[in-house]
Amino acid sequence: MFRYFLRRTSMTAVTLSLVGIAVFLIMRMIPGDPASLMLGESATDAQLEILRSRWGLDQPLPIQFGYWLASVLSGDFGISTRTGQVVLPLILDRFAVTASIVVLAVFIAVAIAVPAGMIAAWRQNSLIDIVAVSVATLLLSIPSFWLGLIMLLIFGLKLGWVPVLGFVGFDENLLRAASFIILPVITLALIETGVLIRMARASTIEVLRLEYVTHARAKGVPEWRVLLRHVFPNAFAPTLTLIGLMLGNLLGGIAVLETVFTLPGIGRLLVESIFARDYPVVQGCLLLTATVFVLINLVVDLLYPVFDPRITVE
Amino acid sequence: MMNKANLIAGGALTGLLLTAAIIGAFWTPYDPLRLDMLNRLGPPSPVHWLGTDEFGRDVLSRLMTGATASLSIAAVTVALAITAGTIIGMLAGSARGWTARGISAVSDALLAFPGILLALTLIVIVGAGRNGIVIALAIAYLPGVMRVVRSTVLSAREKEYVEASRVIGNSELYTMLAHILPNCLAPITVLGTSMFGWAILSESALSFLGLGVPPPAPTWGNMLASSQPFFEQALWLSLAPGICISIALLGTNLLGDALRDRLDPRMAAI
Numbered sequence: 056m057f058r059y060f061l062r063r064t065s066m067t068a069v070t071l072s073l074v075g076i077a078v079f080l081i082m083r084m085i086p087g088d089p090a091s092l093m094l095g096e097s098a099t100d101a102q103l104e105i106l107r108s109r110w111g112l113d114q115p116l117p118i119q120f121g122y123w124l125a126s127v128l129s130g131d132f133g134i135s136t137r138t139g140q141v142v143l144p145l146i147l148d149r150f151a152v153t154a155s156i157v158v159l160a161v162f163i164a165v166a167i168a169v170p171a172g173m174i175a176a177w178r179q180n181s182l183i184d185i186v187a188v189s190v191a192t193l194l195l196s197i198p199s200f201w202l203g204l205i206m207l208l209i210f211g212l213k214l215g216w217v218p219v220l221g222f223v224g225f226d227e228n229l230l231r232a233a234s235f236i237i238l239p240v241i242t243l244a245l246i247e248t249g250v251l252i253r254m255a256r257a258s259t260i261e262v263l264r265l266e267y268v269t270h271a272r273a274k275g276v277p278e279w280r281v282l283l284r285h286v287f288p289n290a291f292a293p294t295l296t297l298i299g300l301m302l303g304n305l306l307g308g309i310a311v312l313e314t315v316f317t318l319p320g321i322g323r324l325l326v327e328s329i330f331a332r333d334y335p336v337v338q339g340c341l342l343l344t345a346t347v348f349v350l351i352n353l354v355v356d357l358l359y360p361v362f363d364p365r366i367t368v369e
Numbered sequence: 370m371m372n373k374a375n376l377i378a379g380g381a382l383t384g385l386l387l388t389a390a391i392i393g394a395f396w397t398p399y400d401p402l403r404l405d406m407l408n409r410l411g412p413p414s415p416v417h418w419l420g421t422d423e424f425g426r427d428v429l430s431r432l433m434t435g436a437t438a439s440l441s442i443a444a445v446t447v448a449l450a451i452t453a454g455t456i457i458g459m460l461a462g463s464a465r466g467w468t469a470r471g472i473s474a475v476s477d478a479l480l481a482f483p484g485i486l487l488a489l490t491l492i493v494i495v496g497a498g499r500n501g502i503v504i505a506l507a508i509a510y511l512p513g514v515m516r517v518v519r520s521t522v523l524s525a526r527e528k529e530y531v532e533a534s535r536v537i538g539n540s541e542l543y544t545m546l547a548h549i550l551p552n553c554l555a556p557i558t559v560l561g562t563s564m565f566g567w568a569i570l571s572e573s574a575l576s577f578l579g580l581g582v583p584p585p586a587p588t589w590g591n592m593l594a595s596s597q598p599f600f601e602q603a604l605w606l607s608l609a610p611g612i613c614i615s616i617a618l619l620g621t622n623l624l625g626d627a628l629r630d631r632l633d634p635r636m637a638a639i
Contacts, residue, residue: 073478084494192626196619198570200577201593201611204600212601307483311574315597325486326578329493341490345482 059367060357067353074345075127079120082338092334095136127342133335137328142339146321150306150343152222153313153320156236157305160243165298168248172255173290177282179260187252194249203242203315210238220317239316243309247301254297259290292362299355306351307344372630379623382616390440393433401430402585413605420605423595428609431587436613438588442503443568447561449507454514455553459545461515462522473519476512484509485571489580497580506571510564517556525552555632562628566621573614589614 085092090106107113111122132142168191175187211219217238223231262268263286271281310322321340328336360367404424411421419428461472479487491505525531526549534544575581576590584591589610596606 069474070477073474074482077478077482081490081494192622193619196615196622198573198611198614198618200574201607201614204593204597204607204611208600208604208607304483304485307486310485310489311577314578325489326580329489329580337490337493341482341486344486348483 056360056367059360063353063356067349070349071346074342074349075124076120078338078341078345079123081341082334083116083119085334092332093133093136095333097136132339132342135328135333135336137331137333137336142335145336146324146339146343149319149321149324150347152224152318153306153309153322156239156243156318156320157302157309159236160240161247161298161302161305163240163244164247164251167244168251169255169291169294171248172252172294173259173282173287175252176256176259176263176290184256187256191249191252191256194245195253196249197246198311199242199246199309200311200315202246203239203312206238206242207315222318235316235318239309239312239318243305243312247305250301251294251297255290255294258293259286262286262290265289288362292359295355295358295362299351303348303351306347307340372627375623375630376627379620379625379627382620383624386436386440386613386617386620389433390436393430393435393437397427397430397433399427399430401426401434401587403427412603419609420603422592422603422606423599428592428606431592432589432609432613435587435589435592435610438499438582438586439569439572439590439614439617442499442572442582443565446503446506446510446568446572447564449503450510450514450564451557451561453507454511455518455550455557457511458515458518458553459522459550462519463526463541463545463549472515476515479508479512480516482509484567485574488571488575492575492580497583499582502572502575502581506568509571510567513564514557514560517560518553521553521556522549525549559625559629559632562621562625566618566625569614569617569621573610 082092083089088103090103090110090112091098094102094106109122110126111119130143132146134141135145138145171187175184178184207219210216217234222235268281268285271285272278276285307322309320310326312318313320313323314326321344325337325340327333328340398418403426405421405426406424408421409423413420419432422428422431457472461469461476464472482490487509488502488505491508492501495501495504531544531548534548535541539547572581573588573590573593576588577594579591579594581590582588584595592610593607593614596603596610599606
C-alpha cells in the first residue's frame with residue numbers, strides 16, 4: 056500500500072516537471088524576445104535589461120529554465136501586461152469561479168449517471184436500457200455552448216427566471232451568485248451525464264458477467280445487496296478514472312461555456328489573454344490548469360485502491 | 370440489434386453531412402457571402418429555406434459552405450494526427466531504452482494538458498486561422514493516437530508470427546509494416562472516428578471563440594457566435610448551426626460505437 060502511494064506520488068512529480076518544461080518551451084516558442092513578451096510594449100529598455108539578466112537570457116536554454124523555474128516556484132508569475140494585476144492572485148480568483156461550476160456540475164452528473172447507468176446495465180436490452188443509452192448518446196452529441204445558448208434563451212430571455220448577463224461572487228451575495236451559475240451548472244451536468252451513463256453502464260455490464268456475482272446470487276444474497284455490495288465497488292473504479300479526467304479537462308476547458316454565460320472563469324481569462332497577447336497571464340493559466348489536472352489524476356489514483364484493492368499489489 | 374441500428378443511423382447522419390459538404394464545395398443556392406441589406410434577418414421562407422442572417426446572407430448556403438469547411442478541417446486534422454501518431458507510436462513501440470522512454474515522457478507531458486487547452490496554447494504559437502486550427506488540433510490529438518499504437522505494437526511484437534517473420538529473414542521494416550501495423554488498424558479506425566467528431570466540436574468551439582476560421586468565411590462555430598446578439602429576433606440563426614454540429618457529433622458517435630462493436634468483439638455484447 057505504502058509502496059503504491061510512493062510510486063504514484065513520484066510519478067506525479069516527474070509529470071509535473073515535464074509540464075513545467077513543456078510550458079517553458081511553449082512560451083519560448085512564441086516569436087519575439089521573451090523579456091519584451093513578458094513586460095509588454097510599454098516596457099523601458101532599463102526594465103527589459105533587468106528582466107533579461109534576472110532570467111539569464113544570455114545563457115544556454117537549460118540554465119534559463121533553471122532561472123524560470125525558480126521564479127515560478129517562488130510564486131512569481133509576473134504581472135499582467137494588459138491590466139497590471141499580479142498574475143497569481145488573478146488566476147486563482149478566476150479559477151475559483153470555474154471550479155465552483157465544474158465541481159457542482161460533475162457532482163450532479165455523477166449522482167444521476169452512476170445509478171442510471173447501473174440500472175440500465177442491470178436490465179440490459181430492456182426499454183429502460185435503450186432509453187438510457189439513447190438519451191446519453193444524444194446528450195453527449197450536443198455542444199455545450201449551444202445547449203447553453205438555448206438554456207439562456209428559454210430560462211433567461213423568455214421566462215426571465217435568471218439574469219442573462221453578469222456575475223456576482225459567492226462572498227458578496229450567495230443567492231444572487233447562485234442565480235448566475237445555475238444555468239451553466241445544469242448545462243454542464245446534462246452533457247457530462249451523457250458521458251458518465253455510458254461509462255457506468257459499460258463497466259457494470261462487464262462486472263455483472265463475472266462468476267462471483269452469479270455465486271453471490273446463488274447463495275441467496277438479495278439482489279439489492281448484490282448490486283450495492285458486490286457489483287458497485289468493482290464497476291465504479293473505471294468510472295472514477297473517467298470522473299478524474301473529466302474534472303481535470305473541465306477545470307481548464309470550459310472557456311466556451313464561460314463565454315456564453317459571460318462568467319469570469321479561468322478559461323475565459325485564457326482566451327482574453329491570448330487575444331490581448333498578455334503572455335504572463337497565458338503562462339499562469341497554463342501552469343495552473345495543467346498542475347490541477349495532474350494533481351486530480353493523482354488523487355484518483357490514490358483513491359482507486361478503496362474500490363479495487365488489487366491495484367496496490369505489484 | 371442495437372449495433373445495426375447504430376451503424377445505419379450513424380452512417381445516414383454522417384452521409385447526409387458529407388453530401389451537404391461535397392455539394393456545398395461546388396454549388397450553393399445563393400452566394401454565401403453576398404450581402405442583401407433589404408432582407409436582413411429574414412425568417413425561413415420558400416425563397417430562403419433557413420432564413421437570412423444579419424447581413425441578409427442566405428443561411429442554408431452558409432451552412433453548406435460551413436459544412437465543407439468544418440468537415441475538411443476535421444478530415445485533414447485527423448489524417449495528420451493519425452499519420453504522425455502512427456509513425457511516432459510505432460517508433461516508440463519498437464525502440465527500447467532511452468528513445469522509448471523519451472518519447473513516452475513527452476507524450477505523457479502533452480497528455481497532462483486538457484485537449485482544448487493544449488490546442489488554445491498551440492494557436493498562440495502558430496497563430497489563429499484555418500491552418501492554425503489544423504496544426505494545433507492535430508498536435509493535441511497526436512499523443513492519444515501514439516499511445517494506442519504504441520501499446521498495440523508492444524503486445525504484437527512478442528507474438529509468434531512476428532517472431533517467425535524475423536526468423537525467416539524478413540527485414541525489421543517489412544515485419545513492422547506487414548505484420549505489426551495491421552494490428553493497429555482496428556483501434557485506429559475506432560479512435561479516428563471519435564477524433565473526427567472531437568475535431569468538428571473543437572473547431573466549432575475555437576471558431577466560436579474567434580480563434581478559428583475568420584469571418585466572413587462561414588463555419589458553424591463563427592455563425593453561432595455572430596448569431597448571439599440576434600438571439601431573440603432571429604432564433605433560426607442560432608438553431609441551425611447548433612443542430613448541424615449536433616448531427617455531426619451524433620453521427621460520428623453512433624458510427625464510432627458501431628465500429629467498436631464490430632472491430633472489438635469483446636465489446637460487442639456491451
